[in-house]
Amino acid sequence: MSESTTIRWEQDETGVVTLILDDPNQSANTMNQAFKDSIAAIADRAEAEKDSIRGIVFTSAKKTFFAGGDLKDMIRLRPEHAQIAFDTGTEIKRSLRRIETLGKPVVAAVNGAALGGGYEIALACHHRIALDAPGSKIGLPEVTLGLLPAGGGVTRTVRLMGIADALLKVLLQGTQYTPQRALDNGLVHELAATPEEMLAKARAFIDANPESKQPWDVPGYKIPGGTPSNPRFAANLPAFPANLKKQLNGAPYPAPRNILACAVEGSQVDFETALTIEARYFTELVTGQTAKNMIQAFFFDLQAVNAGRSRPQGIEPRQVRKVAVLGAGMMGAGIAYSCARAGIEVVLKDVTAEAAAKGKAYSEKLLDKALSRGRTTEAKRAELLARITPTADAADLAGCDAVIEAVFEDTSLKHKVFQEIQDVIEPDALLCSNTSTLPITGLAEGVSRPVDFIGLHFFSPVDKMPLVEIIKGERTGDEAIARAFDLVRQINKTPIVVNDSRGFFTSRVIGQFINEGVAMIGEGVEPASIEQAAAQAGYPAKVLSLMDELTLTLPRKIRNETRKAFEAQGKAWAEHPADAVIDRMVDEFGRPGRSGGAGFYEYDEAGKRARIWPGLREHFAKPGYEIPFEDMKERMLFSEALDTVRCLDEGVLTSIADANIGSIMGIGFPAWTGGVIQYINGYEGGLPGFVARARELADAYGERFTPPASLIAKAERGETYAD
Numbered sequence: 001m002s003e004s005t006t007i008r009w010e011q012d013e014t015g016v017v018t019l020i021l022d023d024p025n026q027s028a029n030t031m032n033q034a035f036k037d038s039i040a041a042i043a044d045r046a047e048a049e050k051d052s053i054r055g056i057v058f059t060s061a062k063k064t065f066f067a068g069g070d071l072k073d074m075i076r077l078r079p080e081h082a083q084i085a086f087d088t089g090t091e092i093k094r095s096l097r098r099i100e101t102l103g104k105p106v107v108a109a110v111n112g113a114a115l116g117g118g119y120e121i122a123l124a125c126h127h128r129i130a131l132d133a134p135g136s137k138i139g140l141p142e143v144t145l146g147l148l149p150a151g152g153g154v155t156r157t158v159r160l161m162g163i164a165d166a167l168l169k170v171l172l173q174g175t176q177y178t179p180q181r182a183l184d185n186g187l188v189h190e191l192a193a194t195p196e197e198m199l200a201k202a203r204a205f206i207d208a209n210p211e212s213k214q215p216w217d218v219p220g221y222k223i224p225g226g227t228p229s230n231p232r233f234a235a236n237l238p239a240f241p242a243n244l245k246k247q248l249n250g251a252p253y254p255a256p257r258n259i260l261a262c263a264v265e266g267s268q269v270d271f272e273t274a275l276t277i278e279a280r281y282f283t284e285l286v287t288g289q290t291a292k293n294m295i296q297a298f299f300f301d302l303q304a305v306n307a308g309r310s311r312p313q314g315i316e317p318r319q320v321r322k323v324a325v326l327g328a329g330m331m332g333a334g335i336a337y338s339c340a341r342a343g344i345e346v347v348l349k350d351v352t353a354e355a356a357a358k359g360k361a362y363s364e365k366l367l368d369k370a371l372s373r374g375r376t377t378e379a380k381r382a383e384l385l386a387r388i389t390p391t392a393d394a395a396d397l398a399g400c401d402a403v404i405e406a407v408f409e410d411t412s413l414k415h416k417v418f419q420e421i422q423d424v425i426e427p428d429a430l431l432c433s434n435t436s437t438l439p440i441t442g443l444a445e446g447v448s449r450p451v452d453f454i455g456l457h458f459f460s461p462v463d464k465m466p467l468v469e470i471i472k473g474e475r476t477g478d479e480a481i482a483r484a485f486d487l488v489r490q491i492n493k494t495p496i497v498v499n500d501s502r503g504f505f506t507s508r509v510i511g512q513f514i515n516e517g518v519a520m521i522g523e524g525v526e527p528a529s530i531e532q533a534a535a536q537a538g539y540p541a542k543v544l545s546l547m548d549e550l551t552l553t554l555p556r557k558i559r560n561e562t563r564k565a566f567e568a569q570g571k572a573w574a575e576h577p578a579d580a581v582i583d584r585m586v587d588e589f590g591r592p593g594r595s596g597g598a599g600f601y602e603y604d605e606a607g608k609r610a611r612i613w614p615g616l617r618e619h620f621a622k623p624g625y626e627i628p629f630e631d632m633k634e635r636m637l638f639s640e641a642l643d644t645v646r647c648l649d650e651g652v653l654t655s656i657a658d659a660n661i662g663s664i665m666g667i668g669f670p671a672w673t674g675g676v677i678q679y680i681n682g683y684e685g686g687l688p689g690f691v692a693r694a695r696e697l698a699d700a701y702g703e704r705f706t707p708p709a710s711l712i713a714k715a716e717r718g719e720t721y722a723d
């Protein structure tokens, strides 16, 4: 045993040293202060006892190999801590480098997840063997938290696979690979089926390669694919995924830009200098606001998922065995797939057997794609498909302990389909509707057990979108909320829980963003500038193209229904300047959006989006009319933030974490902000700064930007939003 506290040194009689990562104070190993000290002590000892050592194997005693940097430490680093951030990373890297260049073979026996810092330790080893354990993930996801891998991750992946592959496969998307895919993509050298096999393979490598070195430490080594002679090579890197281009398109995401610069600059200097460049770019990111926001959002997600924050207390967890999905259209088909993927039996019902079968065929399509990319096997594909039973016969729903309804958006139809099945399913089955706009309380009137009735709002495409918004009706019971929460977790999605209201939280707030973009058309702003403003604000979808996808007739329908409801309640109704634009688009120009073949954009015969419709300029734009670009971006961001405050005031939202996580995961609020309420908290000048800016926008663009009284009061009290 050595004096080190988080790494155990075990040496056998043949001279093989196994370094067992095992932090006694935490359930997972992280790059904390104790690790920094331990790895330095290990490097000292290895150098001192070099002559008795034949090789080194890194492995871990935890379920995961190594979890990476300690985010709780990182989130506290401010610009004045730049030197500390720089030094800590540098010391760990120096220790790993000493072990890497000791002159002995070094092997990583990766026994579980190795993400971020964990994979960086493995990269410092000459040979990487991964245990093919289910659920195990390998990669460098730092970019998704606004950071870059600064434990040598950029420097070594660039030298391992070349600049383009390192950027595209590992660094810029932060892809988390299964062991098999990590092998296919060159992140590890071999797999092992059991821990014993893994350690045997590690020994075999040491026996066969007593003189082993990293490729980059062999004289004459060249980076695969070559290096750019000047940094502008970065701009010409081939084949960037479309969403990254969008991120780099002026949107305030510093991490991808820093990673790009770091990879390119680091490829042109020696290894040690590259490590220093990496530390500089990392320090800039970790002390900045964006990484803090993104790390905070990550914690909100963990809270929502692990702590079950919004789940009523004291109710036994339950698992769904067999679910009825009513309606096999776009949403129903996606919901059926997500449930079957989680191991739940699915009965997929539509009006005709053909329609139901078509819904099941959607799962086949997704699985065929996954199969062709090596993400699933024939056997798993067959197993999943066997779980989905398409039908037009209500009798097949016998034994279902949950129902998710996804038929057309029509209250009386929804009432009817629940009535048809309520005597066939289990007597206490959970009753869910995937409505996107109809109040849950009203829908619950059509079932015999409103206490078990709840909204389960999925997002399209269901298989990809991580969020589900759970909506409580007036009569929904706590038991139903807990069961809905458990079901969402069972299918591996993130739940937020909100109270009933028109459009709930997500549809209502995204509506503000869209309305703001459309209103600018009415004012005469150049359409391309509006799209560009959305992209530069960091939205994943441009505003006019999003409106086209959703169809222009939808907001009209919602507007008319909401107005009727307001008038019935005697509440004041204010027109939005977007309304007139939408009316003209639909009534005068016959352009209802993509599904109608024409909208703000033109579409080709296959329905593919072409250019912005030139008629927009002709009929709306005022040549020479300009508003500041910053105003355009902030009108979009503020419209959503202010309506979120109103959702809190009205009790639609009951938690700040739900607002933040729901806004990023559900409706594309820019991730760099850390979420819609974090955007207000983090605005320049804090809440008073936000209020002052909202007032400016209200003076210039309309009363809808007037800050709510609750926000003003909070700002005056010097508070920020917190749960």
Ligand code: NAI
Binding pocket: 326, 327, 328, 329, 330, 331, 332, 349, 350, 351, 355, 405, 406, 407, 408, 409, 410, 413, 417, 434, 435, 436, 437, 457, 458, 459, 460
């Ligand atoms: P869709 O039009 O693609 O599918 C509706 C399906 O319901 C059709 O296959 C239809 O044959 C079936 N259906 C109609 N009457 C039926 C009955 N009596 N029994 C069984 N099936 C019946 O519609 P989509 O887009 O899948 O929407 C379904 C629901 O999901 C709607 O309430 C919608 O508001 C909601 N939603 C839609 C989202 C979207 O992005 N499209 C997002 C979230 C919710």
